[in-house]
Amino acid sequence: MMENIPFWASTNFWKKTAIWVTAGSFVVLIFLTFDTMRQTMAGSVRVPDYTVINRHIDYRYDDRQRRSIPVIGGEAPLFGKIMDASEAEKWVTLGKKTIQAKNCMNCHTLLGNGAYFAPDLTKAWLDPAWGPETVRPQLMKMFLMDPEGNARTYGSGRKMPNLGITEEEAKGIIAFLKWMSSINTNGFPYNFKTGG
Ligand code: HEC
Numbered sequence: 001m002m003e004n005i006p007f008w009a010s011t012n013f014w015k016k017t018a019i020w021v022t023a024g025s026f027v028v029l030i031f032l033t034f035d036t037m038r039q040t041m042a043g044s045v046r047v048p049d050y051t052v053i054n055r056h057i058d059y060r061y062d063d064r065q066r067r068s069i070p071v072i073g074g075e076a077p078l079f080g081k082i083m084d085a086s087e088a089e090k091w092v093t094l095g096k097k098t099i100q101a102k103n104c105m106n107c108h109t110l111l112g113n114g115a116y117f118a119p120d121l122t123k124a125w126l127d128p129a130w131g132p133e134t135v136r137p138q139l140m141k142m143f144l145m146d147p148e149g150n151a152r153t154y155g156s157g158r159k160m161p162n163l164g165i166t167e168e169e170a171k172g173i174i175a176f177l178k179w180m181s182s183i184n185t186n187g188f189p190y191n192f193k194t195g196g
Pocket residue numbers: 098099102103104105106107108117118119120121124127129147150151152153154158159160161163165173
């Protein structure tokens with residue numbers, strides 16, 4: 001009976017196939033890992049490095065790509081002075097850690113992760129409700145440190161609770177939000193409207 005089994009149906013063939021498919025997938029995964037890092041790390045193709053918080057960030061509709069893309073403009077210091085790379089990274093990292101520690105994703109969405117009880121924060125820095133860039137960091141700081149006293153609610157009736165955020169942490173969050181808004185997210189979140 002054994003000699004009647006065609007080669008493609010033999011155990012030997014399937015063992016070899018399994019080994020080659022596993023090895024092939026492994027190589028593809030390594031390639032994809034490096035390709036993803038190239039696209040997602042700060043200072044890469046889509047994600048500007050942290051010093052972008054020294055610049056003006058615009059969000060404009062691109063007819064060819066049919067979505068809005070961030071446009072990095074001229075100098076616009078965040079807390080009144082141009083920061084070097086390590087200082088910019090320090091603030092953005094403090095913001096990221098505070099956002100993780102306070103679990104903002106419980107209510108908000110950042111870069112596609114989180115909840116939709118509250119507004120998507122991915123482009124929050126560009127929200128026209130904050131007014132001109134000159135007053136924006138100050139208004140954001142006041143809101144983050146006392147969201148109940150500075151609530152706006154967009155007619156939803158929902159309010160953000162006071163999370164006991166310090167001034168230092170609020171500045172970090174603002175730096176993080178500004179940096180995040182400069183990331184080319186392929187037009188996500190949809191329907192985000194800028195003032196212009
Ligand atoms: C319990 C839910 C909840 C948590 C947790 C929460 N928020 Fe909010 N947040 C809200 C709600 C609701 C609003 C909208 C209400 C308002 O604007 O008064 C809001 C609004 C905001 C806005 C304004 C959004 C915009 O488009 O301009 C920012 C910025 C913000 N939150 C940041 C944060 C950060 C940072 C954290 C974590 C430190 C956080 N929130 C945690 C509920 C929450």
